[in-house]
Amino acid sequence: MRLWSLHPRYxxxxxxxxxWREGLLARAVLAGATVGYRRHPQxxxxxxxxDPVAAIDSxxxxxxxxxxxxxxxxxxxKIGPGDDALRLTVTDGQLACERAHLLGKLTRRAAACRDALADPKTVEPHPLFRIxxxxxxPWERR
Structure with missing residues (x-):
């Protein structure tokens, strides 16, 4: 399961x-509707x-x-309204790690998408997160 802290535009x-699919799975886990992935650190x-379900809906x-x-x-x-006022935190180190991970994926399957991630100083988080x-x-694989 990968719930990106990066903005989905990337x-x-x-x-x-x-x-989307992994987020829906996360929603099911947080709502208690499935037994799999209950201990997933993300x-x-x-x-x-x-309200964890409202958070994942956001x-x-x-x-x-x-x-x-x-x-x-x-x-x-498949999702609720969420909470527009909710903000979670993400570290700049986590964003850098995810950026590198996504760059590797894009290199293999969608090289044209890499340009938006070229400058690490301009990479934005998902709007739910503040840096x-x-x-x-600690759960991130490096």
Missing amino acids: LDAAGLVAC LDRFRGCA YLRVVLAEAGRRGYRFDGS VPGPPE
Whole structure:
């Protein structure tokens, strides 16, 4: 499961679809609707919220909007309204790690998408996150 802290605009088509599907899986886990992936460490940042399902819905709303901007038709009825005021934190080290990971994926499957990630200083997080100084998350594979 990969719930990107990067803005979904950086994802290629395969990455955006995977993000949507994995986000829906995360939603099911957080809602208690499935037994798989219950201990997945990326879910901890959502579990720390007062309403974890609203938090993942807020995350997925942005993915849904990006899909719509590209002309894809993801089913928005699968998620709730979310919480527009909610903000989580992500470290600059985590963003750098995810940027490098995504660059590797794009090199293999969608080289044309790499340009948006060329300058690490201009890479934006998913709007749910605000950047704070720090290292990558301990659960991140490096």
